[in-house]
Every structure is written in C-alpha cells, then in structure tokens.
Amino acid sequence: MQEALALTWKTLDARLRNLRFGAAAALADLLVLAGLAIGLRSPWVTLGLPMPILLGVVFVERDRRLLFAWEDRVLALWGNSDLSMGVLARTLTDFPHPLKQSLRAMAAGLPENGDYRVPDAPGLAAYRCVFWTRSLLEEIRLRRSAVLALALACLPFSVWWFSAHLRYGLLIGLAPLAIVPIGQAVGLRRAWRAWQGRRGGPLSAESAPSTQSAPLAQSGPSSLSSVPGCAERLEKLDWTRIPARWRRTLRAELGLRDPAGPG
DSSP: HHHHHHHHHHHHHHHHHHHHHHHHHHHHHHHHHHHHHHHOOOOOEEEEEGGHHHHHHHHHHHHHHHHHHHHHHHHTTTTSSSOHHHHHHHHHHOOOOTTTHHHHHHHHTSSTTTTTTOOHHHHHHHHHHHHHHHHHHHHHHHHHHHHHHHHHHHHHHHHHHHHHHHHTHHHHHHHHHHEEEHHHHHHHHHHHHHHHHHHHHSSTTOOOOOOOOOOOHHHHHHHHHTSHHHHHHHHHHOOOOOHHHHHHHHHTTTOOOOSOOOO
C-alpha cells in the first residue's frame, strides 16, 4: 500500500511539472509568433503555426504516459502485495490535497473494488486487459486528432507558398490533408502493436502481471469471456471515433460483437 501511495505522489508531482513546463513552452511560442507577425507582417509567419500544436501533442502524450505507467504499476501490485484497490481509490478520492480533482480523476480509472477483496488470478488479468484496451482506444483518438491538427496547421503556409510559386499551386498546397490518412494509419499501427505486445507478454519485469494471470492475457477471447463482468467492462469503454475496420478487429480479438454504427 505504501509503495502505491508513494508512486501516486511521485506521478502527481511529475504531471504537475509537465503541465507547468508545457504551459510555459506554449506561451513562449505564442509570444514569439505574435512578435514575428507584428515585426515581419509576412505570410512566412504561418510557417510557425504547427509548433504550438506539436508542443501540445508532446506534453499531452507525456501526461498520458505518466498516467499509464502509474496505473499499470498499481494493477501489477494488486494481488502481489498488501495493496487494497478499494482503500487506495477511496484514499485518493477523499484526500485533502490542492490537486484533489487530479487525484479523483486518477482514482476514477481504477477498478471498482467495493468489497475490498482481491480477485482471483483470471480476474486480475481481465482488469489489466480492460486497462490496456482503454489505453489503446485513448491513444488511437489522440494520435488521429494530433495528425489532423498538425495537417490543418500546415495548410495556410502550404497553400500560400505553392500558390505563389506554381501555376496549379492551390491544389498542391492541399497536400497536407492528403497525408492525414497515412499519418493516422501509421500511428494506429504502432499503438496496435504495443497493445498486442502487452497482451501477448509483459514488456518489462516491473509492469508484468503475476505468473498465474499471464496465461489469460495470452489465451484469447474465450478465456476473457469466461471471466465474470469482463465483457461488460469492455463494452462500457468509449469506442467512439475508432475506425470501423480496426474496431471490428479489436472487438473480435476480445470476443465482443461489433454493433452497427459509424467508426
């Protein structure tokens, strides 16, 4: 329990530093862009528009990784130490801290453990699979949004430059929009491979589940569906804004039926 609490405070401190540094970097970049716009009064200033978007993506991704590492380690401790998930969640929710909203948001992602009992090995493995799947869905949405935002930020300079130098430059200037599907597909494949690696075997000894729960993570949908409540928890995840083809493949691997709906 002490290790989980110490890790929580360390993660919260790292998230706060990341937020402060990210806000300072974004503000400095916007001030530089404003200064260049006033001083140059030229369309060349639009060349710097992608930088605030890129900074935002970097710091949001770092915050997501900090949260992932924290929750992954906490779930690995559950069942392998004196950690009580229900006590930890209640402590984070009720703790009188200036950043209590951040603590409550962290606790919201933890498994419900109202009876304060430690599940059996298949139950622990199922919770980890739900967590990994939720992280995958969040990562897919983030990467798709990041690629689209960067392409839109590059669009003003691209359209201006190609229109000024080529006869049919306007059409060529729209090239950043054509790259969006390629960039989104690359990011999605990387996230998909990472998810499969976690389910097929732990990526590191520190984040590895117990040896009893590892076979369930590797055994496929039939084992997952046999764990009480696992399918319901997977269904409650946010499946919106996931490409239909990838959503169907992911749900098939998890043993879930894909309802008709837009991707």
